Amino acid sequence: MPDFGFVGACYQTQSITQDDQELINWYPEIDAAKSQGERGVVALYPTPGYVAKVAFNTQVPIRAMLPGPTGEFLYVIAGGEFLEIGANFLTTGLALGALLTATGPASLTTNGTQFYMCDGANRYAWDINTRVFTIIGPGDGAFTGADRVDVIDNFIIYNEPNSNIWAATDLGSSTTSALSFGSKDSAPDNIVTIIVNKREIFILGIRTSEVWVDAGLFPFPFQKLPGTNMQHGCSAPLSPAFLGESFAFLGMDDRGNNNVYIMEGYVPRSISTQALQAEFDTYPVVSDAVGMSYQQAGHEFYILTFPSADKTWCYDLSTGLWHRRAVRDNANVLHRDHANCAANFQGFNLFGDKGNGLIYAASISTFTDFSDIGNLIPRIRRCRHLTSDLNEVYYHDLQIQF
Numbered sequence: 001m002p003d004f005g006f007v008g009a010c011y012q013t014q015s016i017t018q019d020d021q022e023l024i025n026w027y028p029e030i031d032a033a034k035s036q037g038e039r040g041v042v043a044l045y046p047t048p049g050y051v052a053k054v055a056f057n058t059q060v061p062i063r064a065m066l067p068g069p070t071g072e073f074l075y076v077i078a079g080g081e082f083l084e085i086g087a088n089f090l091t092t093g094l095a096l097g098a099l100l101t102a103t104g105p106a107s108l109t110t111n112g113t114q115f116y117m118c119d120g121a122n123r124y125a126w127d128i129n130t131r132v133f134t135i136i137g138p139g140d141g142a143f144t145g146a147d148r149v150d151v152i153d154n155f156i157i158y159n160e161p162n163s164n165i166w167a168a169t170d171l172g173s174s175t176t177s178a179l180s181f182g183s184k185d186s187a188p189d190n191i192v193t194i195i196v197n198k199r200e201i202f203i204l205g206i207r208t209s210e211v212w213v214d215a216g217l218f219p220f221p222f223q224k225l226p227g228t229n230m231q232h233g234c235s236a237p238l239s240p241a242f243l244g245e246s247f248a249f250l251g252m253d254d255r256g257n258n259n260v261y262i263m264e265g266y267v268p269r270s271i272s273t274q275a276l277q278a279e280f281d282t283y284p285v286v287s288d289a290v291g292m293s294y295q296q297a298g299h300e301f302y303i304l305t306f307p308s309a310d311k312t313w314c315y316d317l318s319t320g321l322w323h324r325r326a327v328r329d330n331a332n333v334l335h336r337d338h339a340n341c342a343a344n345f346q347g348f349n350l351f352g353d354k355g356n357g358l359i360y361a362a363s364i365s366t367f368t369d370f371s372d373i374g375n376l377i378p379r380i381r382r383c384r385h386l387t388s389d390l391n392e393v394y395y396h397d398l399q400i401q402f
Contacts, residue, residue, distance in 0.1 A: 049366030062352020097133025141176030
């Protein structure tokens with residue numbers, strides 16, 4: 001019997017009479033045999049469950065995670081504390097330092113000598129050798145806050161919130177000289193976020209972007225790379241995440257909003273469907289979107305969570321298809337996925353919870369999550385409409401493989 005397309009991606013159009021496909025906590029995998037002239041198989045596989053690896057004493061959000069330079073330790077911003085996780089996922093003692101905030105977005109990076117972090121209003125540093133934690137105050141560099149931090153050639157870079165200015169620390173240091181800053185000047189829009197990809201700094205603005213490189217200059221080492229101006233900006237400062245050999249992000253431009261792009265060289269290519277863009281347009285807030293990525297079972301996923309909209313979407317790089325991820329509460333209502341940030345440590349794909357102080361490992365052999373009732377993960381598939389020129393369709397038998 002012919003395959004009527006039960007297996008497929010999530011695709012809910014503006015008019016459900018056109019298409020109304022749903023895919024929650026499943027992802028499609030296309031069998032390679034299809035390209036060899038055999039019966040093509042598209043299977044649905046379950047998204048991973050969560051196994052708790054670290055449980056902090058307090059119900060706090062896990063705001064950022066990053067493995068150390070040697071891979072022996074995992075460094076975590078949990079609530080208002082900066083902590084170190086060692087072998088067997090054991091904490092190494094008291095917090096290494098305290099941030100001035102306990103909630104909200106945070107960003108973390110390292111130059112191999114210091115860890116550097118920010119929470120919007122403030123920047124912080126922790127020295128690996130002296131184990132001294134510092135709140136970076138006025139007098140260090142041209143400004144104090146930052147939305148996102150990253151590293152290139154052992155320079156730590158960061159942006160000034162609500163401006164077109166970004167700065168860099170001294171080489172191999174957490175200290176910033178007074179004149180070590182530059183401006184995004186190809187267009188008048190402010191910087192939303194920054195990300196380093198292949199030793200190039202992508203400065204993503206509200207509606208335009210540009211690329212800078214390390215030119216060894218003084219007092220600011222970087223200069224703009226000619227011919228890299230882009231007519232696309234970024235909608236959410238924490239949406240960029242590495243994907244394949246580049247990165248994906250939630251973007252916008254002078255012509256519209258809420259498109260997901262993957263950067264191909266210096267050209268953003270849309271990877272979101274028309275149906276998905278229409279879905280994003282219904283969200284009252286998209287600027288709080290959080291992006292993260294991981295690899296598992298031969299697939300590389302880009303997860304994009306909208307906290308205000310309470311929705312999580314996931315793009316599979318290997319197939320180019322989207323699905324939803326969700327957890328279920330006691331009232332059988334679906335909510336966004338737990339994950340707030342991600343890291344790979346000691347062979348595990350780890351996710352930090354949005355509020356309960358837990359760090360999970362993703363497991364394809366685990367079929368439960370840590371929702372309010374700790375139940376089995378709900379898995380839903382609704383296929384495309386089955387029609388034949390709007391005539392009645394009769395199926396005399398149905399064969400299901402599972």
